[in-house]
Amino acid sequence: MSGAERALRVEGELMPRRLWVLGLGLGLVMTMLGAGSASAAPKKRPDLVVAAVSVTPGKVVAGGVLKVGDTTRNKGRKKAKRSVTRYALSANKKWDKKDVVLGSRAVKVLKPGKKHAVKARSVRVAAATRPGTYWLLACADAKKKVRESNERNNCRVAKRRVTVTKKAFSWPKVxxxxxxxxxxxxxxxxxxxxxxxxxxxxxxxxxxxxxxxxxxxxxxxxxxxxxxxxxxxxxxxxxxxxxxxxxxxxxxxxxxxxxxxxxxxxxxxxxxxxxxxxxxxxxxxxxxxxxxxxxxxxxxxxxxxxxxxxxxxxxxxxxxxxxxxxxxxxxxxxxxxxxxxxxxxxxxxxxxxxxxxxxxxxxxxxxxxxxxxxxxxxxxx
CATH class of the missing domain: 2.40.160 (Porin)
Incomplete structure (x- = not known):
């Protein structure tokens, strides 16, 4: 007799086959639910995000300087080691190879729930930047040095867009x-x-x-x-x-x-x-x-x-x-x-x-x- 049959005896008699099958199915469902709950438990890892980002002015000449600020936060359940937050101008709000990288800044070790902010960091727009209107991106852990619970929420887009204009021509003296x-x-x-x-x-x-x-x-x-x-x-x-x-x-x-x-x-x-x-x-x-x-x-x-x-x-x-x-x-x-x-x-x-x-x-x-x-x-x- 199998273990399942022994478990389903009632007063020395086997349960009717219909009840036996129902009980076996219920047991399997409970087992699966238990496994799912275990796998859904939050991983105890850091999770770096950019909680806020700003940029001034809204218009800059190619080769000119922007002031950017950001707040990088660890919303995970474990301490995050030192990392880097990077800034870029993007045409589509997504970090890709076409973006114009502006610079980066170091972020200190962050305990769970802690944040590190800078108000106005000067970054230079490359002189070769094509004139146009861009979104400013700030992305935490840009060098991918921190193993996070979520690797898809690192970037944030500033509300204010930036217009890059052509660099003014410099006339010669003679x-x-x-x-x-x-x-x-x-x-x-x-x-x-x-x-x-x-x-x-x-x-x-x-x-x-x-x-x-x-x-x-x-x-x-x-x-x-x-x-x-x-x-x-x-x-x-x-x-x-x-x-x-x-x-x-x-x-x-x-x-x-x-x-x-x-x-x-x-x-x-x-x-x-x-x-x-x-x-x-x-x-x-x-x-x-x-x-x-x-x-x-x-x-x-x-x-x-x-x-x-x-x-x-x-x-x-x-x-x-x-x-x-x-x-x-x-x-x-x-x-x-x-x-x-x-x-x-x-x-x-x-x-x-x-x-x-x-x-x-x-x-x-x-x-x-x-x-x-x-x-x-x-x-x-």
Whole structure:
């Protein structure tokens, strides 16, 4: 008789087979439960985790410094020997070979439940780090020197993300640097012709914006810009011209003419097959300031009819209304104001000239030219 049969005797008689089988199954279940409970008992090992992590600032230049802090804690049931907590920038919140390692710090021996914290440790972002936005990771026991009860909970992600920007270009004190140039230039022309006897008065206004780009060279001397020259690779222009004129064909026969023309066009950047360019001469010494953009283009022309209630011997049409982009062209020197940012990335200028002509008899013409330019300069690295 087996041990199981002996154990299931009742008052010297064997249990019925059905009860015997039920009892045997119950015994097996109890045995298994007992084994499971034993294996589920917590292992008496340390368990290192990063309980908190912080980073400042939220934006840093590649090659710059971040301040990181963390609290490393032993949440296990046994003392943890000395370890290392490591920091990295991660694109996906997971520690892998693509992460940018920032540095690490030593963690002292930690008894169960104890922690070790640093508030602001300086770490440098490698100059070769690709610009972008990253998560900051702090991982306890980074060198895997501590045998832990849980090896999957060592890392923590900071709430604040870090944006890495490209390292600023360092301009030389002396020499030439190849640059890309983009330009926005607003050109305003004003013309007023009039007679002393009041028989005619004509006003013409033109406002054109030039958008262009090109490449060239910035010459530096003593750490300051000396001159900038470039060739245009593409340009467009858009603007509006207006005309308002009044006069008399003869006494008692007045006429008026008004028109408005708005156009946009692509501006040719070559003249007879030769690339057009631009230049700026800076006040880097006692040299005269000068700005030129060497582009000229007629955007459009429109006929303007005269309006009159009498027979006008001068004809039904006024001179056509023309919208054009042009650089300064008068014989008198214009005045300039010019400035640039500390990193030479942006140059602004204003060019202004006026001319007042008086003909014999007192008839006259007043003209003015103003150009406001903004150049954005980017070194070719």
């Amino acid at each position: 020499g030439m640097v190849k640059v890309n140039v983009s330009a926005v230039v607003d050109v305003r022309l004003r013309s007023h012709s009039h007679s002393t006897d009041g028989l005619w008065d004509t006003k013409r206004n033109s406002d054109v914006r030039l958008n262009g780009k090109g490449s060239g060279w910035l010459l530096l001397e003593g750490g300051k810009p000396e001159s900038l020259t470039w060739q245009w690779s593409g340009a467009t222009a858009a603007g509006t011209a207006t005309l308002h004129a009044v006069g008399e064909a003869f006494p008692g026969c007045p006429w008026t003419a008004s028109g408005k023309l708005t156009r946009s066009a692509t501006v040719p950047t070559t003249m007879n097959g030769v690339p057009e360019g631009g230049s700026v001469t800076f006040p880097a010494s006692k040299k005269k300031i000068g700005v030129e953009f060497h582009l000229q283009h007629t955007l459009g022309t429109q006929a303007v009819p005269r309006e009159t209630n009498c027979a006008d011997p001068m004809g039904p049409m006024s001179p056509p209304l023309t919208l054009e982009l042009r650089p300064y062209w008068w014989f008198k020197d214009p005045t300039y104001t010019i400035g640039w940012t500390n990193d030479f990335s942006k140059i602004t200028w204003r060019e202004h000239g006026e001319q007042h002509d008086v003909a014999p008899g007192g008839d006259g013409q007043d003209q003015s030219y103003t150009a406001d330019g903004v150049l954005t300069v980017t070194p070719v690295t």
